[in-house]
Structure formats: C-alpha cells, structure tokens
Amino acid sequence: MRFTHNIKSKYLFLFLLLLISFVHSSAIAGDATSFDPTSVAVEPKAISGVPIGGVIPWTSGTVPDGFLECNGQSTSGYADLAAIVGGTVPDLRGEFIRGWDHGKGVDRGRSIKSSQNDAMESHAHTTTITISGSVTIPYGQGEGGSFTLHDQTQNARNFNVPFSGTGSGVSTPAGSGTENRPRNVSMMYIIKAE
Template sequence: RIDPIADKFHCDLYESRIYSEDKRFCLLIRNDGLAAGYNVNENKVMWYFQKDGALNAKISVSNIFDLENFIGDKTIPVGIPQPWPSNNLPSGWLECNGSAFDKNQFPKLAAAYSQGFLPDLRGEFIRGWDNFRGVDPERELLSWETDAIRNIYGEFKTAANPEYASGVFNTIPANTRHIRSSLDPNNATIVFNASSVVPVAHENRPRNIAFMYIVKAE
C-alpha cells in the first residue's frame, strides 16, 4: 500500500506493483483506476494519474525522468540481436541482413553500429568475442570467420606401384606415402570416406533450429 495516495480514497483497493531492478522505484496500478510512480527509498509519490484524467503535476523532464529510467531498465537495449520466429518483423525492428541504415533516423542504433551497417546474420551462428582469452585470438568485434575443422591425419607406409592418392590421403617425400596400398594380393585402393560413419554436408554445423535474427532499431 502507498499511504500518501491511499489516504485520499476510501474503497476496497487492489493493486499491482512493478519494481525497478534496483528496487528504488515502483510503478503501481490500482483497481480504482489510479496509476502512480513511487520512490521507495524516499517513501514518496513522484507522480500519479487518476481515473478521470486528473494528475498531481504537469509532466516534465524533471518529474518523469525516473520513470523513463525505470522503463529503460525493463526493455531490451537498441542494437541487441534477437531470434524471431517469423519473416514479419515487429514494429521498430530490422532484420540483421547486412544492410545499411539511416544513422540520422536511428541514432541509438548508430551508437551500436557506428559504420551504419547491420551484421549479416543470415545462416550464421554468433560466437562470443574472445577479448584476450586466447581461445579465438586476434578477432575483432563483428568480424566474420569462415568454417573450419581440426586437421585429420592418416598415414600408410608402402612401396607399392603405381601410386594413388585421393582426398585426405596424399603423397609425401621419400618412401613414406599416403598411397595405394599392397596389403592384399589384389593391391586394393585405400579410401577415406567420413560419410560412412558420420553425417556430412557442405559445411560444419551443430544441430540447430532456424530463426530470423532481428535487431531493435529505436
């Protein structure tokens, strides 16, 4: 109960409260139609609206500033990519498709992407920036990286002729070669084929679900 307001009214009151993250401010909505901004630390009402539209003071920067901070604490900052399950974008959001945007029209977005271009996240995964940890060194924020796997190495030692090499197997200097083998009388060809034991595709990827990445623009 917020006493400075409740004392003005005499009815069975029910209220809902939403607190700022630091618990300093509270937005209160009551069943008699009153909404108020309340400073918890100072135990005072900053502003309130009554159901008939009357209010206790003219709304200005000075007395609504804390409410703006409160709302800002509860919303997603401009510039953060978010997965979206549809190709119909919500109002105020843009697709992360590498396109340019108007820095004058979207100044908050420009603060996050100073070059005036959104990252192209179509078909891409996001990776945490290394920031001198040494796991993925020499990377800059928003830099793109190609796919890769760790090296797979295999070796056959044989003096058989004619020599044959393919794929992961290749000839090397001297008498040690990745070549056609003579391990049996038929001099069979050695083949490396990962698809016989694991799924293969044109890229390296984990299991995933496709979402559209969008970014809050304003």
Template sequence: MDGRIKDKTGLVMPVGSIIPFAGQTVPEGWLLCNGAVVRSDIYPDLFAVLGTHWGSGNGQGTFNLPDLRGHFLRGRDAGKGKDPDAASRTNLSGDVVGDKVGSYQNYEFRRHTHGATATTSFPRVAGGAGDNSGIPFDNSYACGCETNSTNITTSVSLSEEGGEESRPINAYVDYIIKY
C-alpha cells in the same frame, strides 16, 4: 498487460541487442539483421552503438546492419584464447580487423587424421623347395634356401564422407536487432 516483459524503466533490451526471432513479421522497434544499408539520421541511437563495425554503408551518412543470415553467433574472444584465429578475423569487405565485434570467420574443419589399413597377401608358391610361407622364391635354387626380394606397391584410397560444411544440428530463425 500486453504480454511484453518490462524492467523498472519500461525497457527490456538496450539498443543494439540482437535476439533470435521465430516470427514471420519483425516487431516494431526492431530491424532484421540482413546487412541492409540504413541511414544514421533515421536510426541515430543504433548508429551510436554500432558505428561502422558492421560496414559503412555508402559512406555518406549510412551504415550497415549486421548480416547474420546463415551465421552462428560467437562471443568475442577478448584475449581469452578460446579462438586461436581471433587475430585473422575480417570485416564484410574481407579486411583483417582482428578480435572485434562485427568481424567474421569463414568455415573451417578442425585438423584431424584418418587411419588406413592395407592388407596384401601372397599366393603360395607351387612346387620346389622352401618353407611354403607364401613368400615368392626362386625355384632355381635346389635347396630353396634363398628367396628373391619382392617390391610391393599397395594403394589405399579413402572414400569421401559428409556434406558441404561442418555444423551442429540446427534450426532456422531470423536474427533481429533493437533500434
């Protein structure tokens, strides 16, 4: 036994299967998912599966391999409603293609809000009548019964936190595709 898992047909992975790979050298029968342009006559079985979903290469008997460098994989929504932006997904050229295998989405932060609290204090007013509550008042009134209204402007700034992207804890692998 050579350490490889086999099913009844001797094949484990169908052509077009993508797996994470932790090795340094891509094994025989697999290609790196790096967006390379490859010829359909050299990889006819893979072209039969992929077509030009991942790009049409130079348009003359070629096609692109998936380019999964720096990407997380996501299962196609297929009408489930888990991806609210499924209809706006694009291909490598940036054309909107919708909910299709081979489409991409750019990064995005989920909409959220931040709370802020501002505290303003007034100095106590020295001398004169009044209730000494700390609200400024006009000392010219003998009884101290009337106060002037005061416009207060307070600015609040929120400090920036985080890095350049939203991401879960992760580890690098190469993605490879069976041909």
C-alpha cells in the same frame, strides 16, 4: 465539552478502522515464510526492455515494431543504432554467432563484430592395409624372346613366389553434405533499432 468528545470519538473510530485494515492486509499478504509465489500472476516483460543494438533470435518471419532484421541493411534514420553498430546492421542470415574471445585465448586476434571463414581443424584418418598372396612366374615364351626358368636341379618349371606386406595410408571418406555444421534450428536474428 460534548463537541470535543464527539471529535475524539471520530478520531478513535478512524484509527480503529485503519488498524483493522492494516491487520487484514498484513494477514492476506503473509510473511516471508508463508509467501506462495505460485499465486502471483507473472507476465513477460515487453520487448521494449531490449536495449538499442540488442540482437535476439526471433521465431517469426515478421519483424516487430522497433526492430530491424539483421540482414546488412542501412541504419539510416536510426541515429542511436548507427552510433552502436555503424552504417549497417550485421548480416546474420545463415550465420552462427560466436562469443567474442575478449582476452580468453580460445579465438585470439579477433575484433568484435569481425567475420570468420569456415575451417576444419587439421587432422588425419589413418588406416592400416595388409596384403598377402602369391604370384606364379611361368617358364616358356617371354616378351621379346624366349626364356626358360630352371630350379636347382635344372628342371624347367613354374615358380610360385609368395608375398605379403603391411602399410599405412590416409583415408578420408566423403561426407554427405556441402558444409560442416552442428544440429540447429533456423530463426531470424533481429536488432533493436529504436
């Protein structure tokens, strides 16, 4: 009888320890209204979370393990990557990446991974030019012979002929660069290879 009583006491003691431990851990963990996310340590995910074929801008000139520079090199030795991009990685050196239209209608007729030459939308720079002044036509010796101009009173004299005019034309001032480009920051594009 005493042996049974000791076993029950031990089980009761263990139960109480578990209950106290649960209540204590619940009090520390808090609930949805008292949770403070600033006290949780946040660590960045490893680069291994990038899927094979994923392209990212890289802020170093050294390519990390498992990646290749996007410089048009062969995918030989990287079967999974080759199945996605083909025999070579894209050559993105000095290139801007444009989102694939995929039916939106902004950049029609393009297939994914296709290249596009530079272009400038057709436009004009119109300017209005106004001129005015006068020209004097002298009397006397003319080219190839002599002539005399007379006014209505038959007196020889110079004639002052005023003129004015307005016209329009196209004026495109020269730019200072060798290409059209937005402000930008240079980074290396790399692709997940394995």
